[in-house]
Amino acid sequence: xxxxxxxxxxxxxxxxxxxxxxxRSAIMVRQTGLNGALIIRIHRDDAWLEEMIFWLGRFQxxxxxxxxxxxxxxxxxxxxYGDRYRAFVQQTKELQHQRVxxxxxxxxxxxxxxxxxxxxxxxxxxxxxxxxx
Numbered sequence: 001x002x003x004x005x006x007x008x009x010x011x012x013x014x015x016x017x018x019x020x021x022x023x024r025s026a027i028m029v030r031q032t033g034l035n036g037a038l039i040i041r042i043h044r045d046d047a048w049l050e051e052m053i054f055w056l057g058r059f060q061x062x063x064x065x066x067x068x069x070x071x072x073x074x075x076x077x078x079x080x081y082g083d084r085y086r087a088f089v090q091q092t093k094e095l096q097h098q099r100v101x102x103x104x105x106x107x108x109x110x111x112x113x114x115x116x117x118x119x120x121x122x123x124x125x126x127x128x129x130x131x132x133x
Contacts, residue, residue, distance in 0.1 A: 002096050003040050004030055009095040010052065012042045017049050027103065037111060039103040048095065051088050 008028070016023040024044050031037040055075070063070045075085040 003038060003100050003102055004028065004042070004096055006093050006096045009042060009099065010092060013045065013049055013095070014052070016042075016044045029106075031111070032108075034108060036108040037106040039106065041101040041103050043099045043101065045095065045099050048091060051091070055085070055088060 008030075012026050012028055016026050025041050026044075028040050028042055029037050030040060058075070058081070059070070062068070063074070076082060078085060
């Protein structure tokens with residue numbers, strides 16, 4: 001199993017971009033159901049971020065600004081940019097191996113969890129959408 005699934009890496013990359021250029025890495029804790037938690041560091045990739053900004057801009061101009069729903073696989077078969085997009089998708093998948101570093105593991109028994117039998121508030125969320133009964 002990978003340290004982190006590839007769909008989470010872009011989110012963390014964009015969060016680092018929002019913090020600013022001085023943010024060169026971020027720590028992520030990935031908790032598993034039964035095997036504890038993995039503490040990992042994701043290293044920033046400025047070239048990948050530049051390419052992501054290009055694709056976000058294309059998405060905005062082609063769909064969001066026109067209030068148009070994107071079709072399935074909207075950039076995959078694009079005549080002008082399809083090859084570039086497919087390379088970007090492949091690069092995104094590879095980030096989990098190239099830019100992710102294992103830091104530590106926390107054993108399952110060492111993770112503090114809510115004791116629902118003694119939990120009196122009813123919800124860990126600020127809104128009322130979670131029911132405990």
